[in-house]
Amino acid sequence: MKDVLDKQKERAIETLKQMSEKEQDSVRKLDIDYVITVLTNKPHGAMPF
Numbered sequence: 001m002k003d004v005l006d007k008q009k010e011r012a013i014e015t016l017k018q019m020s021e022k023e024q025d026s027v028r029k030l031d032i033d034y035v036i037t038v039l040t041n042k043p044h045g046a047m048p049f
Contacts, residue, residue, distance in 0.1 A: 013039055020045060 016036050023029040033045030 009039060017044075 016032055020032040036044040
C-alpha cells in the first residue's frame with residue numbers, strides 16, 4: 001500500500017512541477033510551488049522561505 005501512495009505522490013509532484021513551469025500568473029505559480037514544497041519537504045521554485 002505504501003508503494004502505491006509513494007508512486008501517486010511522485011506522479012502528483014511531477015504534474016505540479018510541469019504546471020508550475022507553464023504557469024504565467026506569479027501568484028498561482030507561488031501557490032503551486034508551495035504545494036510542491038510541502039509534499040517534498042524541500043524548497044521549490046521562488047519560495048520566500
